[in-house]
Amino acid sequence: MERVNDMTQRTRILIALGVLVALAALVLGVDAWQRAQLGPEPELPPGSIPIRMDGRLVGGFTAGDLEALQEASFVDAEEGKTQDGWMLRDVLLLRVKRSALRPTTLVRVSSSSRGKTVEVIWAEVDDPANMVMFDLSGRGTLKLVSLLPQLDVRDEWVQDVDGIEIVSRGESE
Numbered sequence: 001m002e003r004v005n006d007m008t009q010r011t012r013i014l015i016a017l018g019v020l021v022a023l024a025a026l027v028l029g030v031d032a033w034q035r036a037q038l039g040p041e042p043e044l045p046p047g048s049i050p051i052r053m054d055g056r057l058v059g060g061f062t063a064g065d066l067e068a069l070q071e072a073s074f075v076d077a078e079e080g081k082t083q084d085g086w087m088l089r090d091v092l093l094l095r096v097k098r099s100a101l102r103p104t105t106l107v108r109v110s111s112s113s114r115g116k117t118v119e120v121i122w123a124e125v126d127d128p129a130n131m132v133m134f135d136l137s138g139r140g141t142l143k144l145v146s147l148l149p150q151l152d153v154r155d156e157w158v159q160d161v162d163g164i165e166i167v168s169r170g171e172s173e
Contacts, residue, residue, distance in 0.1 A: 049142070051095050053166040059095030066091070066134070074131045076145070078153045083145045085135035089125050096166065101126075106167040109144045111160045118158050124148060134161065 044050060048060035066086045073084035092107070103123035110117040125132045132146040137159055144151065144158040151157065 049162060049164065051092065051164045051166065053096060053100070054168050058166075061091055061094055065094060069094075072128075072131065072133055074147060076152070076154075083131075083133070083135045085133050085142075085145075087128070088132045088134060088144065089128075091134065092125070092164070092166070100168070101166070102169065104169045106169065108165040108167065109158050109161055110163045110165070111158050112162050113160050114158070116158050118144060118151060118156070120146075120148065120151070 042057060042059050044057075044060040045062060048062050050060040051058055069086045069090045071084055072087050073082055075082050088107070088109070092101070101122045103121065103126075105122040106119055107122060107125050108117055108119050120132060124130050130146055130148050132144070132148065132151070134142045135145050137143045139160075141159065142161040144161055146152060
């Protein structure tokens, strides 16, 4: 009798292990299939500023890409200097479809060398009156400037921009 119980317990353990292995294989298989559907991440040329959407690299841009865009300018209130460059909206639309951007979509622009990040929503970026744009710094790097209250003075600007992250929100518009 004890031998029969031993056998059934061993059989149960083997069945449980088999189910766990099958579940793990299923999860790994689904993950591999999803990655294959998305295709490979793009390769960026040296000096590109990457654009990520929901953690996935969707592209990037270089100074050469900016030359094709319409320039914009405004005079900053702090020092009365003209800031001219390219609208962040236009830069993002080089690599991201407008239909993927909802008014509440978060756009995070960062500089790792400065340890600085600014977050704005797509509705703010898309509104031309806010002048959310890139300007060239004196050193030839990009800085994010704007007329938005959270970005309207030099201390708030993001200098030496080296990354953009777009975060979709689950809200329906």
